[in-house]
Each structure stands twice: as structure tokens, then as C-alpha cells.
């Protein structure tokens with residue numbers, strides 16, 4: 265299958281790890297893709313350089329104090345410059361956009377993703393937090409608008425690829441693989457004193473700071489379990505996690521006859537990014553190929569949910585339902601930011617998340633406004649706990 269015409273892509277978070285890799289894919293395929301919207305939170309220098317190279321129709325610099333700098337640097341170009349928190353949700357509705365790649369980090373992805381779905385844009389979803397927080401509302405809205413949500417997260421892209429040509433109702437269970445992160449095999453005593461510098465050293469993937477800490481604490485896998493539930497419409501007990509330190513098998517679908525399909529390859533996010541942009545076509549590229557002899561052993565072990573409690577909390581949130589995953593997400597965003605500032609220790613992140621789960625108001629059937637309120641309340645409570653720890 266070939267891609268018949270140029271696809272216009274809006275990249276939310278173009279200055280991040282996923283965003284810059286998406287631009288590498290676009291740079292290598294200028295006849296197929298055009299970046300029409302690029303956005304950053306505050307990295308004005310990189311956003312300007314990207315705008316000068318890709319000539320998008322619009323760029324957004326969310327941080328208003330950087331607006332003047334970006335505006336001045338692009339004054340001689342035809343690129344329009346916008347600023348402010350609401351600008352992301354505004355620009356995703358531009359009529360020429362075909363695909364919105366959501367590569368911002370955290371809860372801030374929710375509003376623009378909803379806005380893009382309402383404008384009937386295909387979503388290439390890297391921002392897993394959107395589905396963690398409000399998966400019920402976002403997937404229902406996508407269905408109502410006939411919009412596809414194509415996963416970029418490598419595990420979910422793997423499952424998505426395994427399901428091509430299959431009947432989703434015949435899936436018995438899925439196994440999400442986890443590298444185990446930099447602290448795989450370590451015990452509580454070790455984790456008590458680990459620093460954010462140690463936590464930022466991921467063995468297999470180079471990613472943004474927040475997801476790297478999430479990978480070290482296994483919260484990333486927890487968020488991915490919740491993301492998988494919504495993307496593939498699964499029950500909690502159909503989702504399992506298996507630690508696979510080499511990160512070659514990206515995930516596995518098991519069908520009702522016991523047959524299993526796995527998707528594998530070298531760990532490189534450009535592949536799932538490219539697949540989400542070209543789906544259902546596949547595109548020739550020069551990415552490094554896997555060599556079996558470099559990996560004589562692919563190994564597997566259980567996830568240690570007693571030491572890495574965050575993964576257990578994510579399963580608990582799915583069992584509980586309601587706004588519990590939103591509570592976990594907000595608490596996690598706060599504690600990761602505080603851990604990166606060296607204000608709390610590694611294990612205190614899980615302590616605070618647990619306290620938020622116990623004490624923030626539970627809402628059994630939330631509407632969208634409830635999720636925004638829960639996010640706000642949980643952040644305030646988590647910050648209070650940080651201050652008094």
C-alpha cells in the first residue's frame with residue numbers, strides 16, 4: 265500500500281524527544297509529510313530553528329514570556345506565531361491538518377487532544393497521560409466522531425501491529441513488555457538512597473525526563489496498562505506485564521486459541537512514530553536492522569510489584585475505576601517534578617501517590633469537568649504532602 269498524497273502533520277511538543285524524532289521522520293520523507301504546526305512549552309531557540317527549517321503555517325510557544333523572541337525571529341517568514349495555554353487546542357482544528365501527533369508530556373495533552381478529535385483529525389498518540397486521565401471520555405468521543413487513535417507508544421504500537429487483520433474480540437490477553445528500567449533487581453534499601461541522576465540513566469531508551477523517571481519507578485508501565493485498556497478495549501485481567509530487559513520484543517498479543525503474535529525490532533521510537541504516520545502503509549527506511557546474533561538470549565522475568573509499588577497502584581486504579589487513574593496521574597506528575605528537583609526521595613514518590621489515592625475525593629462516574637477538578641485537587645494535596653514530608 266502506498267501513501268497517495270502529502271499528509272499535513274501538527275506536532276504538539278515538537279521540541280521534545282518524540283517531537284524531534286517525528287521531525288527526523290518528516291525530514292527524511294518530505295514528499296509524504298509536511299509539518300504544518302509545531303509547538304513548544306518554553307524552548308524558543310529550538311522551536312525557531314525548527315520553524316526556519318520546516319516552514320510550518322503556525323508555531324505555538326506556550327510560555328508567553330518567550331513570545332516576543334519567537335515572533336521577532338520569524339518576522340521575515342510566513343509562519344504565524346501564537347502563545348498561551350489555550351493556543352494548542354485552537355491550532356489543532358486548522359482545516360489543512362490531517363494528523364495531530366500529541367507529543368506533549370502530561371495532563372496538558374488532554375484539552376488539545378479532545379479539540380483535535382472534535383475537529384475529526386486522526387490522532388497519533390504519544391501523550392499516554394490523556395488516556396490515563398480520561399480514557400473513557402476520549403475513546404467514546406473518538407468513536408462518536410469516527411476518529412482513529414493510532415498509538416505511538418512502542419508497546420501499544422506493537423499490539424496494534426499484532427492486531428492488523430485480526431478480530432480484536434478474539435484477543436485473550438496481551439503482554440506489555442517492560443525493560444525493568446535502571447533499578448531492575450534492586451531492593452527497597454537500595455532505592456531509599458537513589459538520586460535522580462541514577463534514575464535518569466535508562467538502559468535502552470533515550471527519552472524525556474518525566475517518562476525516564478516513570479520508567480525507573482515502573483509508573484510508566486502502570487500508565488501503559490491503563491493506556492492499553494482504553495486503546496484496545498480490554499478488561500484489567502486481560503493485561504499482563506512481563507519484564508524483558510533487552511527491549512527487543514515490544515509486546516505480545518495472545519489469541520483465544522493460544523496463538524501469540526509478538527512485534528519485535530531494535531528499540532527506536534522512530535519506527536512506531538513512522539508507523540502511526542503511515543498506517544496502514546509501511547514505508548521503506550534506513551533504520552538500523554536487528555541482528556539475531558547480537559542477541560543470543562532474549563530473557564523474561566516477573567515484574568516486582570512489591571518493590572515497585574506504582575505498577576500495583578495502576579492495576580488497583582483500573583479495578584477501582586472512576587477518577588482513580590486521574591488521581592494517580594496527577595500525583596505522579598507532582599512527585600516526579602519534585603524528585604527531579606531533589607526535594608523528595610525515590611520511594612517517597614510512591615508514598616505520596618498512595619496517600620493521594622486514599623484521600624482525594626473519589627468520583628465513581630466522572631464527567632470531563634470532574635477530571636479537571638480531580639487533577640487540580642490532587643496536585644494541591646500532593647504538593648502539600650511534599651512540603652510536610
Ligand code: NDP
Nearest residue numbers: 277279280281282304305306307368369390391392471472
Ligand atoms: P519531552 O519532555 O522530551 O518533551 C515534551 C514536549 O512537550 C516538549 O516539546 C515540551 O516543550 C512540551 N511541553 C512540556 N510541557 C508542556 C506544557 N505544559 N504545555 C505544552 N507543551 C509542553 O517528552 P517526551 O517526548 O519524552 O514524551 C512526550 C510524551 O510521549 C509523553 O506523554 C511520554 O509519556 C510519551 N512517550 C514518550 C516516549 C519517548 O521515547 N520519549 C516513548 C513513549 C511515549 P519544551 O521543549 O519547550 O519544554
Ligand code: MG
Nearest residue numbers: 417418419488
Ligand atoms: Mg512505552
